[in-house]
Amino acid sequence: MGPIYLDNNATTQCDPRVIDAMMPYFTEQFGNPSSMHSFGNKVGLAVKKARAQVQTLIGAEHDSEVIFTSCGTESDSTAILSALRAQPERKEIITSTVEHPAVLSLAEHLEKEGYTVHRIGVDGQGRIDLDAYRAKLSPNVAIASFMWANNETGTIFPVERMAEMAHEAGVMFHTDAVQAVGKLPIDLRNTRIDMLSLSGHKLHAPKGIGVLYLKRSTRFRPLLRGGHQERGRRAGTENVPAIVGLGVAAELALEHMAFENTTVKRMRDQLQDGILAQVPNAFATGDVDNRLPNTANIAFEYIEGEAILLLLNKEGIAASSGSACTSGSLEPSHVMRAMGIPYTAAHGTVRFSLSRHTRDCEIERVIQAVPPIVARLRKLSPYWAGDRPLAEPEKAFAPSYA
Amino acid sequence: MWDYSEKVKEHFYNPRNAGPLDGANGIGDVGSISCGDALRLMLKVDPDSERITDAHFQTFGCGSAIASSSALTEIIKGMTLDEALAVSNQDIADYLDGLPPEKMHCSVMGREALQAAVANYRGETWTDEHEEGALVCKCFAIDAVLIEDTIRANNLGTVEDVTNYTKAGGGCAACHEGIEEILGRVLAERGERFDPTAKATPAPAMGNLARIRKIEQTIEQMRPTLQRDGGDIDLIDVDGNRILVSLKGACSGCQMEAVTLGGVQQKLIEALGEFVKVVPVGAHAHAHGSACATEA
Ligand SMILES: Cc1ncc(COP(=O)(O)O)c(C=O)c1O
Ligand code: FES
Numbered sequence: 201m202g203p204i205y206l207d208n209n210a211t212t213q214c215d216p217r218v219i220d221a222m223m224p225y226f227t228e229q230f231g232n233p234s235s236m237h238s239f240g241n242k243v244g245l246a247v248k249k250a251r252a253q254v255q256t257l258i259g260a261e262h263d264s265e266v267i268f269t270s271c272g273t274e275s276d277s278t279a280i281l282s283a284l285r286a287q288p289e290r291k292e293i294i295t296s297t298v299e300h301p302a303v304l305s306l307a308e309h310l311e312k313e314g315y316t317v318h319r320i321g322v323d324g325q326g327r328i329d330l331d332a333y334r335a336k337l338s339p340n341v342a343i344a345s346f347m348w349a350n351n352e353t354g355t356i357f358p359v360e361r362m363a364e365m366a367h368e369a370g371v372m373f374h375t376d377a378v379q380a381v382g383k384l385p386i387d388l389r390n391t392r393i394d395m396l397s398l399s400g401h402k403l404h405a406p407k408g409i410g411v412l413y414l415k416r417s418t419r420f421r422p423l424l425r426g427g428h429q430e431r432g433r434r435a436g437t438e439n440v441p442a443i444v445g446l447g448v449a450a451e452l453a454l455e456h457m458a459f460e461n462t463t464v465k466r467m468r469d470q471l472q473d474g475i476l477a478q479v480p481n482a483f484a485t486g487d488v489d490n491r492l493p494n495t496a497n498i499a500f501e502y503i504e505g506e507a508i509l510l511l512l513n514k515e516g517i518a519a520s521s522g523s524a525c526t527s528g529s530l531e532p533s534h535v536m537r538a539m540g541i542p543y544t545a546a547h548g549t550v551r552f553s554l555s556r557h558t559r560d561c562e563i564e565r566v567i568q569a570v571p572p573i574v575a576r577l578r579k580l581s582p583y584w585a586g587d588r589p590l591a592e593p594e595k596a597f598a599p600s601y602a
Numbered sequence: 603m604w605d606y607s608e609k610v611k612e613h614f615y616n617p618r619n620a621g622p623l624d625g626a627n628g629i630g631d632v633g634s635i636s637c638g639d640a641l642r643l644m645l646k647v648d649p650d651s652e653r654i655t656d657a658h659f660q661t662f663g664c665g666s667a668i669a670s671s672s673a674l675t676e677i678i679k680g681m682t683l684d685e686a687l688a689v690s691n692q693d694i695a696d697y698l699d700g701l702p703p704e705k706m707h708c709s710v711m712g713r714e715a716l717q718a719a720v721a722n723y724r725g726e727t728w729t730d731e732h733e734e735g736a737l738v739c740k741c742f743a744i745d746a747v748l749i750e751d752t753i754r755a756n757n758l759g760t761v762e763d764v765t766n767y768t769k770a771g772g773g774c775a776a777c778h779e780g781i782e783e784i785l786g787r788v789l790a791e792r793g794e795r796f797d798p799t800a801k802a803t804p805a806p807a808m809g810n811l812a813r814i815r816k817i818e819q820t821i822e823q824m825r826p827t828l829q830r831d832g833g834d835i836d837l838i839d840v841d842g843n844r845i846l847v848s849l850k851g852a853c854s855g856c857q858m859e860a861v862t863l864g865g866v867q868q869k870l871i872e873a874l875g876e877f878v879k880v881v882p883v884g885a886h887a888h889a890h891g892s893a894c895a896t897e898a
Contacts (some may be wrong), residue, residue, distance in 0.1 A: 504638050506664035510614060524638040525664035525705075530736050532638055547638035547662075580620050580668060582631070582642040582660035599633040599640040600718070600730060 203516040204562045208402075209351050209379060209495060209553035210520055214445070215404040221448040222406070225441040233438055234429065243440055250447025254411055257450035258377075258396065259387030267412045267430045268443050272378040272399030273302040275412040276345075278423040278434070279374040279395040280306055283343035284315070285421040287372075290342035292316045294371075296328060296357070297538040299347055302397075303376055304534070316340075325487040326355035326539050333362065337369035344373050348380035348396075352522055352535040352551055353486025354495030356384070363392040372418065378402055378410075382453035383460055383492050394418040400442060404555070405449035409442035456556050464554050465493035467563050471552055472496040474567035479574050481589060485541060485549060494555060497522075499541060500548040500574050502583040502593065508550055511573040517566055522549040544583065544593065606665060607699035613669035618676050623658035630718030630728070633711050637734070639663040641671050643715035645678075647723050652683045659715075666698075666705040673697045674712040683720050689713065703743035707734055738780045741773030746784060753788045761785070762802035765877050772877030813874065814840055820873045821847070824866055835866065843878045845870060 205213070225246065231239030233247050248263075255263045269275045280293065280303070295307055297319045307317045318336040321329055328346070337344070344366045349356050359375045366373040374395040380386065381396075382403030388396065395418065400409035414420055414433070426435030472484055481501040500508065505521025512519055520526070522533030524547060531537065536546035552566070578584040583593040590596040606614075626644035633640030640663065646656040657679050659671040673694050678686040691709040695701045701709060714730055721728035735746030752758065752767050761781050765771040771781050786796040821837050828835055833851040840846070847866070849859055859882065867880040 502662065504663050504667070507614070507668060510611075510665045514615070523664065525667075530637050530734065532636075543635045543638070544662075547635075580617065580660055581662050582640065583662060585622075594635075597631060597640070597642065599631040599635070599642075600728075 201516065201565070203518065204566060205518050206552040206554060206558065206562075206566065207518045207520050208555040208558075209354075209492075209551065211401045211407065212404045212555055213557060214406055215449060215452055217452065218405055218445040218448045222441040222445040225444050229440075233440060234427070246444050246447075247438055247440060250443045250450075253447035253450045254398075257386070257454050258381060258398070258413060259389050260413055261389040262416055264431065265388075265414055265416055267414055267434050268438060268446075269410040269412050269434055270408055270439065271410040272300075272376070272397050272402075273410075274423070275397030275399070275410045276300075276302040276374075276376050277306055278412050279397060280310075280343055280345055281423060282395075282419075282421045283372045283374070284310070286419040287342045290340055292318065292336075292338070292341045294318045294320065294333065294336050294341055294344040296320045296322065296346055298322055298326060298350055298352075298355075298535045299345070300351055300376060300378070302378075303345055303347070320346075322355075322538050324539050324541075326350060326353050326485070326535070327487050327490075328357050328362075330358075330362070330365075334365055337366060337371050339370060341369075341371045344371050346373075346375055348375045348377035348386075349384065349492050350486065350535060351379045352533060352549075353497045353539075354379070354492035354553075355486040356380070356490050356492065359393065360391045363394070367392040379492060382450075382457075383494060385457060388413060388415070400446040400449060403449050403453045405446040406442050409439055409446050411446070459556055461493045464556060464558065467558055467560060468494055468496050468552075468554050470560075471554075471563045471566060472498065474563070475570050478567075478571040480587075482574070483545075485536065485539065495551065495553045497549055497551045499536075499545040500550065501545045502581045502589055503548045503574065503577040505548050505550055507577050508548065508573060511576065512550075512569065515569045515573075517569055520551045520553075522551070523547040604666070604702050604705065606669075606702070609697075609699040610666055610669040610701065613672040613698065614665040617659075617668055617672040619656075619658045619672065619679075621658060621660065623656060626656075626658070628719040628723030630715040630720075630722055632715045632718050632730070633663070634734075635662070637707075639667045639708060639711055641667065641711055641715045643671070643674070643712075643719045645719045645723060647683065654678050654681055654683065654686060663708070664705075666701055667708040667711065669698055670694055670701070670708040670712045671715075674716065678716065683723070686716060687720060689716065703740050704737055706743045710734075738784070739768075739770035739773070739777040741777075742769040744768050744770035746780075749781060749784050750788060753785060757792075758803070759785065759789065759794070759797070760800050760802045766802065766875075769871055769877055772871075816873050817845060817870060820870050821866065824869060828862065833862070835862070838883055843876065845878050845880050846883045847880055849882055 229243055231243045233240055233244035251263045251266045254266050293315055295303055311317045320333045346357050346359055346362055348359050363373040372394045375393055376397045378397055378399045381398040394415045396413040398411045401407040422433050424435045429435055429438055476482055483499055485497045485499050505523030506525040509521050522536050524530055524532045532546035536549055582597040583589050623644035626646055628645035628647050630643045642660045644658045645654050648655050657675040659675055661668050661671045677689055677697055691713040694709040694712050718728040733747050738746050738749055749768055749770055758764055761771050761778050764781050771778055789796045836848045838846040838848055863880050870878050
């Protein structure tokens, strides 16, 4: 029995076809795409092809709207900082409380530099408060940045509608679509989205390659200045092998889009239903009717996520958790807190994220493995007695201090 | 994944003394549900001898919290209450062959549960002044609260000061931005501005001679342990905050050497109250780098 990888929102395995396509660009096709000679020429054509493949996946109108970057984080930073530099009179940013740190840490830093950050909250299912969002849109806002899909719960934000709202208010709109691209159909030419970030390693391409989509005529200031690569919008010699790999991965993602939204989704539902049918005091978090097809985030009350992961790992099952201990911080996941999930459940959240490589037999094995692990940890828990939580658990066990 | 020792894993997979304890007469509930770590320690104490005849735990927490709880119960069983109270969080960590810096607070929690349980047995109320902040310096497991308190108490103004007083920032230096931020905040309270070019206030004064004696003493204290393992250590020279030593015998092998030097450095930092770096000198010193690299 091989190990089971259900942590595809963290990163995915490179598709073998992606690797095959990349290999020549480490060996004989080593030229610099900017060079005039034949060494460079072929490589330049390969980059062009990859750009077109990405363009198709995200439905961009022009291939020049695709800018290759080094990762999703760079795309996020480039987008937000560009909007601020291009519109220096605008000193406000709107985002949500549940963004990835790639956006939230930057926003926090910008706040220290004097910008005003509006963080729009979510409800118990992780759905964005559109009224609060509308209320913050104003000519003072340089950019509204909202993730397309949440990396922890898979919850989908209505970014197309939110981009329309921003557009009406004359505000630029960016979406961190790192988790959405490759899992949801995207057709940017018919949206008002000005900028979009994606990352190769979430869709079976290698790590360290990303894209910033920049709608034509959106005012832009580069993060990295230097050579004329990417039309001067992202200087630095291209990571050609990774770009070629991302192109192939984009094509494969499009081919598997239906599979992802039928077969993978069915396996995800079976996994969630199978676990919840057997484990008491557990529930799925996020907007379960409107989320990524591959993601199930389950809160197991009265136990802690890292302990669950260690025991799962011992059974050869890889997942991830929103507990404080897994990240070495003092608080559980900000996404769980934003949804108002109580601490006794937030620390026990486990994210299972599937991919097109996931198999039915693996799902069955996980459904069998989880209940005894949860039961075993609950036996150690001061909130638990026998086969159920203590009556009024939070009163029965109320430890002292901070 | 955390770099847990085999001992931590073993205690996590097979926790000793887990679950409720009938007839417990000392119970300590400590921890913080917001941080995701909480522990109930239950003791059975023989009233005549004040000896702990049994100890159990229930823990809501991560792998190292469960392992620390398990270790604690094993350590204190059979001890008198006074002996048990002398157990430090470092003893718990040592029992488990060490904990990652992010996880040292698990051992602190164990120790506090012990104090709370003993207080409960004695009919006292236990209050805790412990306040935990976000981990700032990973190299030395120093949190924001400790740094902030130390800056306030000693009127510190530079990162170097903070390193001299708390060790935070004395290793890889990655945490200097975080330390500067805390300095900025605390200095603002005093109506001052953080000045990155300011000179550090002189380290807690220790004369040169006293300092060298202290270094010698500390190394002498560690020698018997090293000699027991077939090794030895000699002080060669002291150059500012670099302490040059030569290692011999079993200590000079790659893996052992790193561990030994780390331990000596830690002890010296504690003894001197300042950050120092222990540097090995001698024939073998240059060769071990590549060996380590292949091993890792
Ligand atoms: C929503 C989201 N944004 C941004 C990132 C960062 O992407 P990268 O790792 O390519 O920088 C991630 C990946 O963890 C993500 O899930
Ligand atoms: S993290 Fe503080 S010195 Fe390395």
